[in-house]
Amino acid sequence: MGSKVAHVNTSDSGPDISIDQLDDADAGALLTLQRAAFVSEAQIYGSADMPPLTQTLEQLRAELRENDAWGARAGGRLVGAIRFRVDGGTLLIGRISVAPDQQGEGIGRMLLESAEQRSGAAEAELFTGSLSEANIRLYESCGYAVSERVPDGDGTEQVFMRKLLRT
Template identity: 35%
Template sequence: MGAGDRPRAAADAHRLRQGRCRAFVRSCRRGGRIVGMIETILADDHLWIENVCVAPDAQDRGIGRLLLERAEQQAIEAGRLELRLLTNGAFETNVSLYRRHGYVVDREEPFMSGVTVYMSKRLTG
């Protein structure tokens, strides 16, 4: 994350506390290009992770972990102690990544010819 993200992050935290902003997109840049991003939505009782992606040539370098940590920080700043997301069960590496970072499977539902995996993580304030 670039150093320029800090003032924006502080301003976003303020907007979150004031209830004026509900959706965010954060990016991670390396060498001037975006190599990862996370999209989150503030719900009444949790922070929803809508999307996480890391460029194929930037994977296995901790960027996904960094983005998830950013979401956790955002949730805590907003007074939410739970994060939720869903992923395609066919993407076993995604499910493994989330599990390694403390997410648990809440349920699995059939979807078309696959399975949607719903996951969550409780935070301590």
């Protein structure tokens, strides 16, 4: 496990959450978390044929070599993760995954804030699907604004969102 960037308690009764850098040794747990987290998205879109659910362990390992990945742990259990990279001063946020039983507890927000602070980037960009209303609300509450909507072939749209991190 890499360096630790945060250690907080999200509620009076809940366990402490630590945010640590993930590496190849975490790939199996990360893939399990990702698949569990995206089942609800598959239900919203009526299809399990989406990259977070079809990605293989080897594909994930390759992605971990090319991107930063941070995980939120509660009592040693991986309960959230975010993948990102900086390109030309822009923080490009990849998949954010939170365990279904931990969604709504602030873990996604903590992961976003950690990536933003760590990146040193001037702005951040992410995207989600247009039917993922809870995700859009979360990102808007974190200061992201819709910058572009790109039609998908299935009648939905990819919603790109941006946030200015520093001037």
